[in-house]
Amino acid sequence: MPQTGKHSGERVIAPGHDLATITDKITSIVLKRETPRGWYLGLAVCLVFCAMLLTSVVKLLAEGTGIWGVNIPVGWGFAIINFVWWIGIGHAGTLISAILLLFRQEWRTSINRFAEAMTIFAVMCAGIFPLLHVGRPWLAYWLLPYPNTMALWPQFRSPLLWDVFAVSTYATVSLLFWYVGLIPDFATLRDRARSKPFKIAYGMLSLGWRGAARHWERYETAYLLLAGLATPLVVSVHTVVSLDFAVGIIPGWHATIMPPYFVAGAIYSGFAMVMTLAIPLRVVFGLQDFITMRHLQNMAKIILATGLIVAYGYLMEAFFAWYSANPYEGAMMKGRMTGPYGWAYWLLILCNGLTPQLLWLKRVRTSTLALFGICLVVNVGMWLERFVIVVTSLSRDFLPSSWHHYAGTRWDWMLYLGTIGLFGALVFLFIRFLPMISIFEMRTLVPHGDETAEEAG
């Protein structure tokens, strides 16, 4: 029997599982298990935040972006900070599902499904901000090239338009990748579901999948090709987001280090979010067999590695401000460290530069509580990073007479917290109605057969 699921180190799947137990265990979460009371509570809390999101959107549409803290020279503010933060979080999902698949990292299998779901939900939250920030969201379709009576085209030379294409392609491809991965699992749920409405719903979603060998072959080809396409795509998305900054001539933005530094930061924050979700989920749903300590340790190592790249980015920003001998760069850096937003900068260094260094210790990497805490700190740190980049550069313009202190208003905060609620609500719905672990991919980790059938057959 092939023992592909085992490694010399720790296991990616606990011993004693076969095709049947994997299928039953994962489907039972959706079909049989009683919904934990915590689920209702969690969803309710998230829905309250969703209501807050709706309120602030309605208020914004009624009164305009004046209710936000943005004003010239700080024209970007929370909308762009939150957009970049959410998009970055999404990146880990694609990285886990596509890049680790191509590198044949088997341990990815039990975490890729909900990491992909997280990607899609994060991109949905991200999309809200630029859409509202354009001021008249009902005219947002002007961003797309479409035949119109004004005979106008969007400006193809602008990074902001590149962003429209990059993010919408990313959202589409992530959704396709996720759905394609779900098709065989929908078929499994269809065959296991006992109540008629669920049977019909999962049956429709499965598109009539029946596991024919010819279908599997094309399926696997399509899945690998999608992974191959998503890999450069995910790198391009945050690169293009960073070009929104780097192509401008604002001190602190106009730097070649922005793309790699943004991509590393995206992976870093994304893995932190995956862990933030995975650690409670595996306890609540008893998934320690599938999401083992090996998974958590591996993710912790990726957070440490990308965290070092991000820290290198901070160091280089400061170095180039000095080495370039550009007075505006120098003034910006000095202002960033010692100006009115100095607290944010040093908090950011604490969150992203120092805290992840704890992950060098094995004792920390194997403690779920410590990992959970570090991941929360990382999420805060990455938000601060975007805050520092966006706000410190803009608030101190080239002309001291136009300097302006920026702070988010209560509507800014409500919108931001509201998207966290939306994200949470979508995650809660996802874990209740869809298999949060890819069943058919987990099957490939155990021997291909039914050992219990020996006596039956």
Next chain:
Amino acid sequence: MRKRPKSGDSFGVLAEFRDSDHLLEAIETCKQAGYRHMEAYTPLPVHEVWEALGHESHLPKLVLAGGITGAVVGFGMQYFASVVHYPLNVGGRPLNSWPSFVVITFEMTILFAALTAVFGMLLLNGLPRPHHPVFDVAEFELASRNRFFLLIPWYDPIYERDHASRLFERHEPLSLNEVFHP
């Protein structure tokens, strides 16, 4: 040419096996007996099975074509807009400023290729198809759990129900069923 099947006619014979090794042996036996149009159903992708059935996918070529189309459409759109339809002179710089068109060309390449991969896969697989005769066999719901199935369908030129069943019986199937046209 066989006559068009009616409802209730035999669709084929479906055998259930406990693992992929039994399935592969059964495929080999049926191949030696002269069957050409077999279909196997497995709960997970098994390379050996589709290799044994002798199938090769054309999907990669389609996806390549999709990607190239995306690149041409992406660049062509920007070229047309910037050079032909709405030329905008920015400080005397060239209208065909291709370096700034690279990003969108790239994104369109990925988008078209990905859409081709997904919809091409579904189309070639004949999906969505909510119902298929094999779903009428009660045991078939285990095909999405832990059992491996092999079908010899009616359109195989030498299909004969009893002969196919006898071949299957040599490989200790867990169940053996005739499938009917709905």
